[in-house]
Amino acid sequence: MASALSSLETPCFVVDLKKVVENASRMRETCKSLNLQLRPHTKTHKTLEVAEIQTNGSKRCIAVSTLAEAEYFADNGFDDILLAYPITENKIKRCLALMEKLQLFHVMVSNNAGLDTLEKEVMRLPSGKKWSIMLEIDAGYGRTGFNWDSKEIEDAAVRIKKSEKMHLESLYIHCGNSYSIFNNSEKHAAQKDVISRSRSAQSRLKALNIECQVGTGSTPTCSLPLAENAFFAEFHPGNYIFYDYEQYLLGSCKQSSIACRVMTRVIDHKPDLNMILVDCGFTALSHDGMRQRPEDFCLIEGDSNLRLVGMSQEIGKIAAKEGELDCRNYPIGTILFIIPFHGCATAALHPTFYVHSGTEVQTTWTPVKGW
Amino acid sequence: MASALSSLETPCFVVDLKKVVENASRMRETCKSLNLQLRPHTKTHKTLEVAEIQTNGSKRCIAVSTLAEAEYFADNGFDDILLAYPITENKIKRCLALMEKLQLFHVMVSNNAGLDTLEKEVMRLPSGKKWSIMLEIDAGYGRTGFNWDSKEIEDAAVRIKKSEKMHLESLYIHCGNSYSIFNNSEKHAAQKDVISRSRSAQSRLKALNIECQVGTGSTPTCSLPLAENAFFAEFHPGNYIFYDYEQYLLGSCKQSSIACRVMTRVIDHKPDLNMILVDCGFTALSHDGMRQRPEDFCLIEGDSNLRLVGMSQEIGKIAAKEGELDCRNYPIGTILFIIPFHGCATAALHPTFYVHSGTEVQTTWTPVKGW
The missing domain is CATH 3.20.20.10 (Alanine racemase)
Structure with missing residues (x-):
C-alpha cells in the first residue's frame, strides 16, 4: 500500500517515477529520430x-x-x-x-x-x-x-x-x-x-x-x-x-525533469548565525560540485533564497542568500527537498531509493553496490 | 584462509587490524589516565x-x-x-x-x-x-x-x-x-x-x-x-x-597510526598530460577535503611526489607534484594505496571493509547503512 513521502525517515533519496519514465522515453525518441x-x-x-x-x-x-x-x-x-x-x-x-x-x-x-x-x-x-x-x-x-x-x-x-x-x-x-x-x-x-x-x-x-x-x-x-x-x-x-542540478546548468534538461532529490528535515535553529540545520550531511548528499560552486552547489527546492553552506557527517547548514533567515518560517520538523549537483554521486550514497508518484511512495529500489 | 591484499578487486577499503587495536587501546589508556x-x-x-x-x-x-x-x-x-x-x-x-x-x-x-x-x-x-x-x-x-x-x-x-x-x-x-x-x-x-x-x-x-x-x-x-x-x-x-589524513594534519595522530586506506590499481597512462589514471573515483574516495586542500586533499602512500588531482565516478587522475611523471614507473596494474582526507566519509562509501594484518587479508567487515 502506498504511504506518504512525509512519513519517511530522513534523510532519504527520493525518485519521481513519472519523471524517470518520461526521461527514458525522451532519450529513446532522440535515438529513434537519429536512427x-x-x-x-x-x-x-x-x-x-x-x-x-x-x-x-x-x-x-x-x-x-x-x-x-x-x-x-x-x-x-x-x-x-x-x-x-x-x-x-x-x-x-x-x-x-x-x-x-x-x-x-x-x-x-x-x-x-x-x-x-x-x-x-x-x-x-x-x-x-x-x-x-x-x-x-x-x-x-x-x-x-x-x-x-x-x-x-x-x-x-x-x-x-x-x-x-x-x-x-x-x-x-x-x-x-x-x-x-x-x-x-x-x-x-x-x-x-x-x-x-x-x-x-x-x-x-x-x-x-x-x-x-x-x-x-x-x-x-x-x-x-x-x-x-x-x-x-x-x-x-x-x-x-x-x-540533476549540474545537467540543468549544462542545459541538458529542464529543472522539472530532475527525477531525484534528497528529502531532509529541519532539526535545529541557529538564529544568531542566521542558519537552520537539517538532517542532510555528507553521508546523504555528495560534496560534488562544492569545489566548482561553493555558494550554490545544490538547490533547496522551492526556496530560491536558501542555500546549503556546509555539511558534517549527518548535519547540513542552511543559510539565506540575502537578508536574515527567519527561523520561524522553518519550524523544527519541516521537510525540505534538496536537488543534488550530481545525481550519480548522491545516489551512490544511498542503500535504498524511495520511489514516489506525486507525494505517495509507491515502492523502493535497491541499487547494487561495490565493484 | 588468509589471502593476499594484492588479490582483491579494486577499488576497495582496507583496514589495518593491528592499528585499529592500537588506536582503541591508546584512547582507552587516555581515558583511564584522566579517570x-x-x-x-x-x-x-x-x-x-x-x-x-x-x-x-x-x-x-x-x-x-x-x-x-x-x-x-x-x-x-x-x-x-x-x-x-x-x-x-x-x-x-x-x-x-x-x-x-x-x-x-x-x-x-x-x-x-x-x-x-x-x-x-x-x-x-x-x-x-x-x-x-x-x-x-x-x-x-x-x-x-x-x-x-x-x-x-x-x-x-x-x-x-x-x-x-x-x-x-x-x-x-x-x-x-x-x-x-x-x-x-x-x-x-x-x-x-x-x-x-x-x-x-x-x-x-x-x-x-x-x-x-x-x-x-x-x-x-x-x-x-x-x-x-x-x-x-x-x-x-x-x-x-x-x-585519516585530516587528523594527521590536525596533530591528533602519527601518520603510522592511520588504519584505513583505499587500495587502487593503475588502469591507464596519459603521458601527454603527465598523468596516470587509477580505478579510484568518487564512489570509492570522498571529495571531502578537496575544497580545503585542492592540491593535496589525500596522500598517495609511499610516493610523496604524486597527488590525486581529480576524480570521475570510477576513475582518479594522478599527477606529479614536481617534474614529469614517468609512466613507466607505474605499469598498468600497479597497486597504490590512498590515505583519505576524511576516513568517516570514505568508509561511508564502501559496502565492505577488507581487514588485513600486514599484507594478508584476514576477514571482511560489513558496516550497517542507512538511517
Whole structure:
C-alpha cells in the first residue's frame, strides 16, 4: 500500500517515477529520430527496475561501470552487456564467467596493455566465443583511451582483426569536456569536433579495410539537439534517467525533469548565525560540485533564497542568500527537498531509493553496490 | 584462509587490524589516565567488530549517529547506547522500541522542541522507564545545542528535573572548531575555553540544585594531551579508531597510526598530460577535503611526489607534484594505496571493509547503512 513521502525517515533519496519514465522515453525518441541504438548506462541508478524502464522492458543492450553491476544484471535476465571501463588483468576471470553466462558481453579496450591481456587469455574463452571489443578513443580531452590521431589505434584495430578470437564491435568515444562547457554554441562546436575526429579515425581504419561504427556516451552530448549526432551508431548516456542540478546548468534538461532529490528535515535553529540545520550531511548528499560552486552547489527546492553552506557527517547548514533567515518560517520538523549537483554521486550514497508518484511512495529500489 | 591484499578487486577499503587495536587501546589508556568513561562513537565504522574492539569486548557504552546504527547494535547484544543526534519527533517511535529492548538508551536534546517532543510522549514510555537525556550545549561555535550562556539551558534542566519521566544523564559539549585549528597552542586554548564554558553552565545548574557531569566528543580534542580534560566525565570520539589524513594534519595522530586506506590499481597512462589514471573515483574516495586542500586533499602512500588531482565516478587522475611523471614507473596494474582526507566519509562509501594484518587479508567487515 502506498504511504506518504512525509512519513519517511530522513534523510532519504527520493525518485519521481513519472519523471524517470518520461526521461527514458525522451532519450529513446532522440535515438529513434537519429536512427541509432540506445545502450543506456546503469551507473547512475544500478537498479533492475530502472534498467528495465531504460530498455523499455527488453533487458537487452546496456552499459555498466563495474563488474558488480554486470554480474547483478546478468543474474537477473539482462543480456548484451558492455563493461564500459578499461579492461585490466584483474577483471579477466569475472569477465570470462560473464561470457559463459551471456549471449553478448563486450569489453572496452583503452590501451595496448588491455589488448595484451585479452590476447593472453584467448585460451580460456568459452568455446565458440570471441572477445567482443569496443576500442576507446580519446578525442583529445585526456580521458581514458587511445589518442584519436595516433597510429596506435590503427595498430590495435589491425591486431584485433588478425586474431581469430577477437572481434572489433565498434569504436567508442566519450566527449570528455562536455561537462565543462555551459555555452550552447561552444558545446555544439565541441561535439562537431568530436564527430570529425571520430570520423577521421573511422576513415583511417576503413583505408585498412576495417569497417566499424562509433558509439558515444555522456548525457550532455547525447542531449544535444544536433543532427550531426546521427553519425554515431550507439548512445550510452546514464545520468539522463535522473538528471540533476549540474545537467540543468549544462542545459541538458529542464529543472522539472530532475527525477531525484534528497528529502531532509529541519532539526535545529541557529538564529544568531542566521542558519537552520537539517538532517542532510555528507553521508546523504555528495560534496560534488562544492569545489566548482561553493555558494550554490545544490538547490533547496522551492526556496530560491536558501542555500546549503556546509555539511558534517549527518548535519547540513542552511543559510539565506540575502537578508536574515527567519527561523520561524522553518519550524523544527519541516521537510525540505534538496536537488543534488550530481545525481550519480548522491545516489551512490544511498542503500535504498524511495520511489514516489506525486507525494505517495509507491515502492523502493535497491541499487547494487561495490565493484 | 588468509589471502593476499594484492588479490582483491579494486577499488576497495582496507583496514589495518593491528592499528585499529592500537588506536582503541591508546584512547582507552587516555581515558583511564584522566579517570573518565570512554563512550566510543561508532559512526566512523558502523561495524559490530570494531565496536567490540572499542568497548574492549564489553559491548557496553557506545554513541551512535543514526537510528539504523542504534538498532543494529541493539540487535547484536550491545547496550547502553546514546543516540548522539538532536532528537526530533520523527525518531520517537523507533527510540521507544529501543527503550523496550535495552537496559540503557539515551537521547540527546539540543533545543526546546526536542524537550517538547519527549514530554508529549511520556505516556508511551515502557513501564518503569524514563527518558534518559543528554542536554547538548553549543560552546559558541554554531553547532547544534543550547547556547552555553543562555538561560534556556537552565530552564531545560529544571524542566527535566521536575518531570517524573525524564532523567538528566549529563550535559554534552562538542568542540565544534577543533577541526579548523592546526596550531597546537591555539587548540589547547580553544579547548580550555570549551571547558570553562562547560564549567560555567554546570555551575549555573548547580546553583539550581541540579548536579550533572559533562561529556564531550571529537577526536582532535579527545586526543589532546591536556590535563584539564579530566574535567569531563565522558569522551565520545569516533574517528580515532581509523584516523585519516585530516587528523594527521590536525596533530591528533602519527601518520603510522592511520588504519584505513583505499587500495587502487593503475588502469591507464596519459603521458601527454603527465598523468596516470587509477580505478579510484568518487564512489570509492570522498571529495571531502578537496575544497580545503585542492592540491593535496589525500596522500598517495609511499610516493610523496604524486597527488590525486581529480576524480570521475570510477576513475582518479594522478599527477606529479614536481617534474614529469614517468609512466613507466607505474605499469598498468600497479597497486597504490590512498590515505583519505576524511576516513568517516570514505568508509561511508564502501559496502565492505577488507581487514588485513600486514599484507594478508584476514576477514571482511560489513558496516550497517542507512538511517
